[in-house]
Amino acid sequence: MKFRISNVVPAVVLFTGIASALSVHDSTSALKRETAKPRRVHSLLINPAGQPAVPSLKAATTAANAAGLNLDDIQGDILIGMKKMKELFYFFGIADVASFKTKLATDILPLITTTTQMLDNSTQPITLLNIAFSQRGLDALNVSDSLGDSDFFNGQFEDAQNLGDPGTTNWVPEFTGTGIHGVLLFASDTVVNINDAVSSLESAMGNSMTKVYSLSGAARPAPNAGHEHFGFLDGISNPPVNGFTPSPLAGQSNVSAGEILVGEDGDFGTRPDWAKGGSFLVFRQLKQLVPEVRTSFGARMVGRWKSGAPVELSPLFDDPVLGADRSRNNDFTFAETTDQSGCPFGAHIRKTRPRIDLGTDDTGRHIMRAGIPYGPEVSTDEATENTTSTERGLAFVSYQSTIGNGFKFLQQTWANSQFFAHGQGPDPIIGALAGAERDITGLDPTDTTKTTKLTTDFVVSRGGEYFFSPPLSAISGKLSI
Ligand code: HEM
Ligand SMILES: *[C@@H]1O[C@H](CO)[C@@H](O)[C@H](O)[C@H]1NC(C)=O
Ligand SMILES: *[C@@H]1O[C@H](CO)[C@@H](O)[C@H](O)[C@H]1NC(C)=O
Ligand SMILES: *[C@@H]1O[C@H](CO)[C@@H](O)[C@H](O)[C@H]1NC(C)=O
Ligand SMILES: *[C@@H]1O[C@H](CO)[C@@H](O)[C@H](O)[C@H]1NC(C)=O
Numbered sequence: 001m002k003f004r005i006s007n008v009v010p011a012v013v014l015f016t017g018i019a020s021a022l023s024v025h026d027s028t029s030a031l032k033r034e035t036a037k038p039r040r041v042h043s044l045l046i047n048p049a050g051q052p053a054v055p056s057l058k059a060a061t062t063a064a065n066a067a068g069l070n071l072d073d074i075q076g077d078i079l080i081g082m083k084k085m086k087e088l089f090y091f092f093g094i095a096d097v098a099s100f101k102t103k104l105a106t107d108i109l110p111l112i113t114t115t116t117q118m119l120d121n122s123t124q125p126i127t128l129l130n131i132a133f134s135q136r137g138l139d140a141l142n143v144s145d146s147l148g149d150s151d152f153f154n155g156q157f158e159d160a161q162n163l164g165d166p167g168t169t170n171w172v173p174e175f176t177g178t179g180i181h182g183v184l185l186f187a188s189d190t191v192v193n194i195n196d197a198v199s200s201l202e203s204a205m206g207n208s209m210t211k212v213y214s215l216s217g218a219a220r221p222a223p224n225a226g227h228e229h230f231g232f233l234d235g236i237s238n239p240p241v242n243g244f245t246p247s248p249l250a251g252q253s254n255v256s257a258g259e260i261l262v263g264e265d266g267d268f269g270t271r272p273d274w275a276k277g278g279s280f281l282v283f284r285q286l287k288q289l290v291p292e293v294r295t296s297f298g299a300r301m302v303g304r305w306k307s308g309a310p311v312e313l314s315p316l317f318d319d320p321v322l323g324a325d326r327s328r329n330n331d332f333t334f335a336e337t338t339d340q341s342g343c344p345f346g347a348h349i350r351k352t353r354p355r356i357d358l359g360t361d362d363t364g365r366h367i368m369r370a371g372i373p374y375g376p377e378v379s380t381d382e383a384t385e386n387t388t389s390t391e392r393g394l395a396f397v398s399y400q401s402t403i404g405n406g407f408k409f410l411q412q413t414w415a416n417s418q419f420f421a422h423g424q425g426p427d428p429i430i431g432a433l434a435g436a437e438r439d440i441t442g443l444d445p446t447d448t449t450k451t452t453k454l455t456t457d458f459v460v461s462r463g464g465e466y467f468f469s470p471p472l473s474a475i476s477g478k479l480s481i
Helices: 011-015 057-067 097-111 135-140 150-154 191-208 298-302 348-352 380-385 407-415 472-476
Strands: 086-094 128-133 182-188 209-218 279-288 372-374 393-400 438-441 451-454 459-469
Touching (some): 086 191, 097 128, 128 135, 135 150, 182 191, 298 348, 348 407, 393 459
Antiparallel strands (some): 086 182, 128 182, 128 459, 279 393, 438 451
């Protein structure tokens, strides 16, 4: 145990028995993590039946101890998936380095929510706070160690073309420069709680940082909580992580912690010691043209029906009972149908995790998706006019230990290209050819060889940035010294 994290242990671990593993005492540190009060009684997370559940504290602790993961050092947003009720992404610039570093340790660190804290309603804070830095932010903090990820190093602006974006004219202007040093994630069950947390943090930080841009997201209103704006239940196939999830559900692979977390078992990158337990956070603001989409093939584009039922197992109609059954809704490998009579080869979930198509059920390249919808529900005017008047979409977040093996590979090599032998075209949801027409087969179940020509992108990239979500021990150590 090389972490000096005794100074950042949340009070909760003192009565969960993990504290014994954290024997090092740093008496020179004045920093103490206090249990924030008052505590909540209701979870700040949604829990749709079709998504994998967040493990119990006991189950996660047992799994973590067996695998050597320190859930008190890993920020709380990384492993819990697409479950926040309300979330604010607050992009900031560092204005006064010395003052920012001091306040990072004294004002931000005590409020950072750990993974352990998220596992029980009674230990969740009123508002979750997490922080992540861009390479420009690490530069500003004079942290010169390489994190061993060239995409992170270069930043997302440099990557627009590689990702299939038609340039950066559609990008939110703030994402096109180098002014974003980091992002603060605030999550709660009410916007009021989030606003309170933002104002108190802003007043504590004073002039040490500036707000560059923000985006607020929310789970869609009942009965659509957990569904993205096109209507489909999301977050179903987030991977079970060894050391966190007690055991994989049917059809899930046993994913090494190091696919998601830097420096853990299964991460083959070269990383500084202080980065262990961190994760690269990819942020993308993906606008969705909901009223414009007039196609009857939505389920075949996604590979799931709106309920989450996989098209592979239920090709012709939605099966809401299957969709809501987390023990069955991932239990397929695409070997069930050999042509496109089941799931089209180009469907979004097949493109982003091909399963047996690549000869093995576990193709690796897992990401943990932790995004949330943003923007309002479609208004009656928008529905009548078939035209978006207020932007909505997905505040996409993925965590992975290497961006080029995770998000970037899925987007560039799988979603945007014809990589299967069948030449069925790019992903109809997120595949992007710099705005060019996308020709896709398999969408029409009555003639699966027919080519459908998609002349507009239903998902428009508004840009984003690549960040690193450090372990708490680095926030109290390397980054604030
Ligand atoms: C607005 C944009 C997007 C929408 C509307 C969307 C929607 C969905 C939906 C409805 C599912 C099925 C639910 C599930 O299996 O969890 C899904 C799965 C998935 N999506 Fe997306 N998605 C979007 C962007 C992305 C991007 C940018 C990536 C990565 C480059 C991505 C990667 C994945 C992955 C890996 C899965 C799970 C595949 C599996 O393991 O079966 N998605 N998405
Ligand atoms: C936590 O809160 C959720 C939703 O408010 C509830 O369904 C669940 O039973 C609670 N869990 C515990 C352990 O109290
Ligand atoms: C930046 O860090 C280097 C060591 O990596 C140190 O020599 C230098 O003084 C630091 N600069 C500032 C402005 O803190
Ligand atoms: C997952 O894999 C690890 C080895 O990487 C192993 O120790 C663990 O027991 C496996 N878990 C399950 C549930 O199969
Ligand atoms: C909107 O789309 C529907 C269905 O395709 C169509 O009947 C209607 O005329 C369209 N409305 C406008 C204003 O174009």
